[in-house]
Amino acid sequence: MEMDSTAAANYASNWFNVQNVPKSYVFPEEVRPGELPPVCHTLPVIDITKSVQADTVQHIMKASREFGFFQVINHGVPAEILLDTAKVLRDFFEMPEKESSDSGGKRNWVYGGSTSFTRNGFDLWRENLKHPCYPLKDCMEHWPEKPTGYREVVSTYVTEVNKLGNTILQLISRGLGLEVGYFDGISGVEILSANNYPPCPDPSLTLGVLKHHDPSLITILYQGNVPGLQVLKDGVWISVGAIPNAFVVNIGNQLEIISNGIVRSALHRAVTNSSEARLSIAAFINPSPNFIVEPAQALVTELSPAQYKPTLYKEFVNGTNAFGPHTKAMQRA
Numbered sequence: 353m354e355m356d357s358t359a360a361a362n363y364a365s366n367w368f369n370v371q372n373v374p375k376s377y378v379f380p381e382e383v384r385p386g387e388l389p390p391v392c393h394t395l396p397v398i399d400i401t402k403s404v405q406a407d408t409v410q411h412i413m414k415a416s417r418e419f420g421f422f423q424v425i426n427h428g429v430p431a432e433i434l435l436d437t438a439k440v441l442r443d444f445f446e447m448p449e450k451e452s453s454d455s456g457g458k459r460n461w462v463y464g465g466s467t468s469f470t471r472n473g474f475d476l477w478r479e480n481l482k483h484p485c486y487p488l489k490d491c492m493e494h495w496p497e498k499p500t501g502y503r504e505v506v507s508t509y510v511t512e513v514n515k516l517g518n519t520i521l522q523l524i525s526r527g528l529g530l531e532v533g534y535f536d537g538i539s540g541v542e543i544l545s546a547n548n549y550p551p552c553p554d555p556s557l558t559l560g561v562l563k564h565h566d567p568s569l570i571t572i573l574y575q576g577n578v579p580g581l582q583v584l585k586d587g588v589w590i591s592v593g594a595i596p597n598a599f600v601v602n603i604g605n606q607l608e609i610i611s612n613g614i615v616r617s618a619l620h621r622a623v624t625n626s627s628e629a630r631l632s633i634a635a636f637i638n639p640s641p642n643f644i645v646e647p648a649q650a651l652v653t654e655l656s657p658a659q660y661k662p663t664l665y666k667e668f669v670n671g672t673n674a675f676g677p678h679t680k681a682m683q684r685a
């Protein structure tokens with residue numbers, strides 16, 4: 353794709369436009385990804401149009417127990433909305449003024465450049481944009497004003513992903529033997545977090561996102577056509593394939609707790625590649641701040657006692673390092 357002259361000039365002066373990986377991005381040997389594994393073909397891909405069928409519930413449950421991850425296709429979110437959202441986010445990351453652009457001092461979004469995520473002296477090969485989404489009408493007025501159309505495009509995306517999230521949570525409720533409406537009114541897309549991973553001269557040395565669990569109920573991730581997500585399965589990092597128009601869904605810590613450990617929240621990370629920029633859009637579907645997260649009563653029996661203590665979600669948020677200070681503020685916690 354041809355870049356216009358502003359984008360080309362911006363690219364040329366960027367931190368990632370280098371021949372060799374600068375020292376601060378080179379992770380120690382035990383953490384760096386090394387040789388990248390081939391795409392894993394056993395990670396389940398679930399056709400969700402058949403969501404009324406009992407075997408869809410069974411597929412989702414099996415994947416959630418074994419991997420903590422699955423992909424969904426035929427999910428009903430129009431491809432056009434995915435492409436428009438990815439485009440407006442790519443355009444955001446290409447704006448020279450992305451760090452300073454705001455909306456009259458009332459902005460509620462945070463841009464993080466590659467050196468904003470330094471851990472133990474190491475920098476991540478990514479940049480990130482995050483903002484709250486709930487309640488949507490109030491939040492979106494304080495989202496980025498530029499690029500043109502950002503708020504309209506992204507709010508449409510969030511509305512669609514919310515619907516999909518409800519469907520998936522209903523299927524999981526059914527699979528767990530909870531009432532179908534168990535999560536109604538207590539969950540929604542709270543935070544949207546978009547990552548841009550520029551091409552990297554040596555992906556074996558760098559990381560886009562360090563290994564972590566998501567502190568959500570579930571996370572719904574769109575990664576377009578470029579792979580880079582890895583999941584730890586039985587002690588081995590496996591690579592999640594990039595299926596055009598699919599979403600990757602993963603179980604977060606809070607759903608693992610509610611399920612009393614039946615479904616699991618898996619460690620995952622993002623790696624880079626040398627040929628093309630990768631954009632990923634994570635929608636964190638979280639419980640509301642005053643929801644007490646604990647194993648569902650129906651899942652606690654004499655044979656399977658509660659494995660987790662009850663915690664007010666906002667206290668969990670305040671007590672964990674999983675959220676940076678900005679994200680904590682966004683959580684309404």
Ligand SMILES: O=C(O)CCC(=O)C(=O)O
Pocket residue numbers: 545547561566573575580581620621622632634
């Ligand atoms: O970019 C990715 O594939 C992963 C991002 C992620 O794990 C997150 O934002 O929590």
Ligand SMILES: [Fe+2]
Pocket residue numbers: 564565566571620
């Ligand atoms: Fe994650």
